[in-house]
Amino acid sequence: MTTLVLIITNSLILVKPKSVQAQTIPVTASWRQASFPVENFQAYTSGYGYRMHPISGDTRFHRGLDLAAPLGSYVRSWWSGQVVSLSDHTGCGTMITIQSGKWTHIYCHLMGSVENTAKGTVLVDRSGGIVLWQGQNVPAGARIARVGMTGRTTGPHLHWELKYNGNHIDPADVLRQMFAQRI
Numbered sequence: 393m394t395t396l397v398l399i400i401t402n403s404l405i406l407v408k409p410k411s412v413q414a415q416t417i418p419v420t421a422s423w424r425q426a427s428f429p430v431e432n433f434q435a436y437t438s439g440y441g442y443r444m445h446p447i448s449g450d451t452r453f454h455r456g457l458d459l460a461a462p463l464g465s466y467v468r469s470w471w472s473g474q475v476v477s478l479s480d481h482t483g484c485g486t487m488i489t490i491q492s493g494k495w496t497h498i499y500c501h502l503m504g505s506v507e508n509t510a511k512g513t514v515l516v517d518r519s520g521g522i523v524l525w526q527g528q529n530v531p532a533g534a535r536i537a538r539v540g541m542t543g544r545t546t547g548p549h550l551h552w553e554l555k556y557n558g559n560h561i562d563p564a565d566v567l568r569q570m571f572a573q574r575i
């Protein structure tokens with residue numbers, strides 16, 4: 393066995409060999425309130441880490457996890473939190489950033505566009521029934537957007553990033569912990 397199980401206070405921590413996992417994710421008492429971030433999920437098409445970029449051909453670090461789903465599938469907020477940023481002018485396309493305590497969750501290549509109005513900044517996807525305001529609080533599992541093709545992408549998917557204390561985390565590690573608690 394290469395996996396050690398340590399019991400520290402009341403937390404259970406799985407320690408993997410360093411070659412398998414360079415980063416460890418924070419121990420959370422419960423992942424039960426977390427939501428899988430997309431409906432009609434089909435496949436993980438690109439993981440976290442170094443890869444050849446499908447468009448530029450450059451080798452670069454992929455800071456998120458790509459989840460393929462049919463165009464127009466609803467994206468759900470992974471955790472309850474506040475919409476802290478909306479954008480639609482980078483390679484990420486139409487993009488939402490939500491803050492939940494020390495966690496930041498980022499969603500890219502969404503449908504719709506960002507409008508600056510007298511009342512504030514808002515992501516609008518009218519045919520999907522989405523109106524999401526910057527500064528708005530959203531519950532876990534809320535439909536916040538739909539899978540689109542905005543920004544640099546070769547097919548419909550959700551590019552999903554997670555940060556803890558500002559540092560990127562492999563979202564697959566978090567999903568594995570969420571599924572481990574689902575019995």
Ligand SMILES: [Zn+2]
Pocket residue numbers: 438454456457458550551552
């Ligand atoms: Zn991606």
